[in-house]
Amino acid sequence: MRKSIVLITGVNGEIGHGLVRSLHKKGHENLIGIDLSTADDFVKERTLDCLIGDILDRNLLERINAQYEVESIYHMAALLSTRAEFSPVVAHEVNVDGTLNMLHLAMEQAKSRGKAVKFFFPSSIAVYGLPSLGEKSSAGPVKEDDYRHPQTMYGCNKLYCESLGDYYSHYFKRLSANDSKGLVDFRSIRFPGIISAHTLPAGGTSDYAPEMIHAAAKGEHYDCFVSSDARIPFMTMPDAIYAIELIMAAPQQNLSQIVYNVKAFNPSAGEFLSKVKDYYPKTDIDFIVNDSRQSIIDSWPEDVDDAKARSDWGWQATHDLDKAFSDYLIPEIRSRYE
Ligand SMILES: NC(=O)c1ccc[n+]([C@@H]2O[C@H](COP(=O)([O-])OP(=O)(O)OC[C@H]3O[C@@H](n4cnc5c(N)ncnc54)[C@H](O)[C@@H]3O)[C@@H](O)[C@H]2O)c1
Numbered sequence: 428m429r430k431s432i433v434l435i436t437g438v439n440g441e442i443g444h445g446l447v448r449s450l451h452k453k454g455h456e457n458l459i460g461i462d463l464s465t466a467d468d469f470v471k472e473r474t475l476d477c478l479i480g481d482i483l484d485r486n487l488l489e490r491i492n493a494q495y496e497v498e499s500i501y502h503m504a505a506l507l508s509t510r511a512e513f514s515p516v517v518a519h520e521v522n523v524d525g526t527l528n529m530l531h532l533a534m535e536q537a538k539s540r541g542k543a544v545k546f547f548f549p550s551s552i553a554v555y556g557l558p559s560l561g562e563k564s565s566a567g568p569v570k571e572d573d574y575r576h577p578q579t580m581y582g583c584n585k586l587y588c589e590s591l592g593d594y595y596s597h598y599f600k601r602l603s604a605n606d607s608k609g610l611v612d613f614r615s616i617r618f619p620g621i622i623s624a625h626t627l628p629a630g631g632t633s634d635y636a637p638e639m640i641h642a643a644a645k646g647e648h649y650d651c652f653v654s655s656d657a658r659i660p661f662m663t664m665p666d667a668i669y670a671i672e673l674i675m676a677a678p679q680q681n682l683s684q685i686v687y688n689v690k691a692f693n694p695s696a697g698e699f700l701s702k703v704k705d706y707y708p709k710t711d712i713d714f715i716v717n718d719s720r721q722s723i724i725d726s727w728p729e730d731v732d733d734a735k736a737r738s739d740w741g742w743q744a745t746h747d748l749d750k751a752f753s754d755y756l757i758p759e760i761r762s763r764y765e
Contacts, residue, residue, distance in 0.1 A: 437504030522584035553582035619660035624759030655697030691744035
C-alpha cells in the first residue's frame with residue numbers, strides 16, 4: 428500500500444510556512460514538501476518529509492508518483508512578479524511548465540486512485556491589467572472576468588495556469604475514449620499582496636507593505652519603492668491560509684467558478700505607513716519611487732469584487748486594516764523582534 432499524502436510545492440516559501448503551520452495544527456501528519464532549498468526546522472518538524480528538488484524535474488515527480496498516493500496538492504512553488512520580470516523565460520518555465528507537471532501528476536494520481544485529486548493553485552491580482560491610472564481609480568471593485576490583460580510575465584503565467592487548471596478539470600483529452608472529467612479538482616484564488624508577521628517576502632511587487640512594517644519593528648530605515656498614493660489590495664497571511672482552507676473544504680457543487688477574488692483591506696502605501704507609525708512613531712521610511720515597479724502596481728486594481736467567494740464558499744476576511752495590526756501583525760512581530 429502506498430502512503431497517502433498531501434503534497435506542498437514551494438513548502439519553504441512564505442505561504443508554504445503558513446500552510447504547514449495550519450495543516451499540521453489541524454492534524455495532518457502526512458505532509459510532504461518539495462522545494463529547491465532545504466526546509467528550515469519549523470517546516471521539517473511539521474512534515475513527513477521535505478524533498479529538495481525542482482518541480483521541473485520529471486524524474487523526481489515520477490518517484491513521488493510511484494511512492495505515494497497523493498490526496499491533494501497545494502502548488503505554491505513559483506517565481507514571483509519582480510523576479511519573473513528580470514528572468515521572464517525562466518519564470519515561464521517554472522510558473523507554467525512547473526504547473527503543467529504538477530497538474531499532470533494530479534491526473535496520473537487520480538487515475539490510479541480512481542478518485543479526484545484536489546489541486547490548489549495560488550493565482551494573483553497580477554492577472555489584471557488596468558490600462559491607465561484614471562481607469563484604475565474609476566474601475567471600482569474588479570470582477571474575475573474584468574481587465575484580464577496582464578502586463579507582467581508573472582501575470583501572464585498565472586492567467587494561463589488558471590486556464591490549464593480548467594482544462595485539466597473539465598476538458599482533458601476530451602477526444603479520447605476515457606472520460607477524465609472531474610479527476611483533477613482544481614481550485615484557485617487570486618490573492619492580493621499578503622503580509623506575514625513570521626516571514627519576509629522576496630521577489631514580489633507588493634513586498635513594500637510587509638517590508639515597511641518589518642523594517643519599522645527592527646528600527647531600520649526603509650525606502651518604499653512606490654509612491655505614497657499607490658493603492659492595491661492586501662490581506663494577512665492567516666486570512667490567506669483561511670481562504671485556502673475554506674475553498675479546499677467547499678463541496679465541489681458549491682463552486683460556480685474555478686478562480687475567485689478575495690479581499691480584506693486596500694490602503695494606499697501612505698495610509699499603510701501611518702498605521703505603522705501608530706505603533707512605531709520613530710519609523711524612518713522614505714518614498715523613493717522606482718518607476719518600473721510603480722508602473723506594475725499602477726496596472727493592478729485598487730480593489731477587487733469577492734462577492735462570488737462570499738456566496739459560494741462563505742469567504743469573509745477576519746482582519747481589516749485595524750485588526751491586521753492590532754490582532755496579528757503587532758503582537759506577532761513584537762514577539763519576533765523584541
Ligand atoms: N506572497 C504573496 O503576496 C502572493 C500573492 C499572490 C500569489 N502568491 C502566490 O503564492 C505562491 C507562494 O508564494 P510565496 O509568497 O510563498 O512565495 P515564496 O517565493 O516565498 O515561495 C516560493 C517557494 O517556491 C520555491 N521554488 C521556486 N521555484 C521552484 C522550483 N522550480 N521547484 C521547487 N520549488 C521552487 C522557492 O524556493 C520558494 O521557497 C506563489 O505561487 C505565488 O505566486 C503569493
